[in-house]
Structures are given as C-alpha cells and as structure tokens.
Amino acid sequence: MMILDGGMGQELVARAGKATSLWSVQALLDAPEVVRQVHDEYFAAGADIATTNSYSVLPDRLEPHGMLDRLEELARLACQLASDAREAHGSGMVAGGLGPQGFSYQPDKAPPAEQAAEAYAKLAQIHAQYVDVHLLETMSSVDQARGGLMGAGVTGNPVWVALSVRDDDGTRLRSGELVSDVMPLLEEFDPAAVFINCSKPEAVDTAVPILAKSGRVVGAYANGFTGIAADFNKVGSTVDMLSARRDLGPNAYADFADGWAANGATIIGGCCEVGPAHIAELSRRLKTT
DSSP: OEEBOOOSHHHHHHHHTOOOTTTTHHHHHHOHHHHHHHHHHHHHHTOSEEEOSOTTOSHHHHGGGTOGGGHHHHHHHHHHHHHHHHHHHTSOEEEEEEOOSSOTTOGGGSOOHHHHHHHHHHHHHHHTTTOSEEEEEEEOSHHHHHHHHHHHTTSOSOEEEEEOEETTEEEEETTSOBGGGGHHHHHHHOOSEEEEESSOHHHHHHHHHHHHTTTSOEEEEEOOBSOOOTTOOSTTOOGGGSOBOSSOOHHHHHHHHHHHHHTTEEEEEEOTTOOHHHHHHHHHHHTTO
16 A cells, blocks of 8 residues: 555645635745645655645646746746655655646646647656656546646656546546546556545545456545535636535544545545645554555
8 A cells, every 4th residue: 555645735725824826836936845844744644655736837827827937947846845855754756746737627628638738748748857657636537637648648657647526426527427438548548547536535435446447556535625616617716715624534534545445546645635644544544454
C-alpha cells in the first residue's frame, strides 16, 4: 500500500484564511513557504507521495488574471517545493499534478482532446525535470482524460490518471458517461495507475470496484465537500461557495479507505478538505496491512 498526500488547495485556503479566484496558485505568489510546510507535514504524517501544488497552474486559469507569462515560473516553483520536501524527508515520490482545463467538474467546458494535449505536453515537459510521475487530476469525461493522457505521455515518465465521478452515482463520470466507458482509453494509453478522485467517499466506494476490474493499479482519494454547487462552474469562482462536511474526520475517512483497499485500491490518499491528520490515520491503518 502506498499513501498519497491529502488536499493542498483547501489546506492552503484554510491557513490563509481567505479564498481567491486563483485558489492554490495564490500561495505560490504570496507564501510559497507555506506550500513547503504542507508538503513537509504530509510526509511527516506518513505520505509516500507528494503532489505538486500545480493543479491550477494551467494556461486557462492564469490568462484571465493576466499571468500567462508566469506559467513556467509557477510550474517550476510548485515542482521545486515538492521536490525539496521529498529530499528533506529522505524518501518518497513526487507526482506532478495536472488539473482539468476548462474548469473542475465541468467537462463540457474543456477544450477538445487534441487542443488540451498541447497545453498538457508543455507542462509535462517542465514537470518531468522534477517529478517521478505525472498525475492527471479530476478528469471528468473520457475526452478530457484522453487529452491529458495524450499530452502527459510525451515525456516518457509514468502517467497516472484520476477520474472524478458524480457524487450521486459513482458508476458515472461527471460527464454522465459510465466509468466503464474509460476502459478502451486505458487500453490505448496504458497509464501506470488509474484513480477515482475529488468525489464524495460514498461515490468512490461504488467506482473503485469498477476500475479494479481492469486489472490495473487502482488508487482513490476522495474529497470532503458536502457537494459541488451548481454555480461553482467557471474560472473566477471561489471555493468559499463550497462547504466541508462535518462528519468526515480522520477516523470516518479512514473507514471509507479501508473499503477501497478491500476492493483493490493500492494507492490511497485524500483530496479537498482531507488534511494531514487524515493522512496520519490512513498511514497508521493501511501501512500495517
């Protein structure tokens, strides 16, 4: 069992005491030392993998803020901070996070796969100088995942792809397509691991066994949101529109994770609203099995 780290963006928002439309990028600008601190805390809690704070370091996220010219600088900073934390810890992996283009949970706003692949390829080539693996996160349709896999595949590094499913139906991607519809894509691109991420734990419960049928390395990391607000749907939206569950402390979250492990997941961590205390409990339970 490998333990992935927990959420970065929401942890940074909580520590800053405010949310901006740049989300996790704001900390790269204002307080990169806090990003490093969070990485350090996740390693100390038992994480084996640090995910770079680069989910929102994407052209279509930076351009509306007049920051497109800082794309490479911020991508390198995010990767360096995770890499430095790994070196200080003395072991572990670094996963280069690549978030969804268009907007999270809104695959209809994503560019076509071929266009998306160009942006992902540029970023993956930067990340590859620092990271062990590329991690495509919150891919919410088959075509969105295709664009990510096409782009990230250019470096020769292993690629992990994480799919986000509907909170009310874990058999379906947020696009409405069945999770099983992604199987031909996995055969075509052969990612080193496939995950379910940034969905309610209850939905992850349903989706993990479907992925496990593929015979691939399967992972899982759920979020702790009560749900995704309908108007949280465009660049410029701030995460204070979303609320955290109050019934998903470290023990409750780890109870879900026990089930994912029993159903075949071998890389488990946390997404938004899942912090270092949760990762410590995952490590305590799952690393002994």
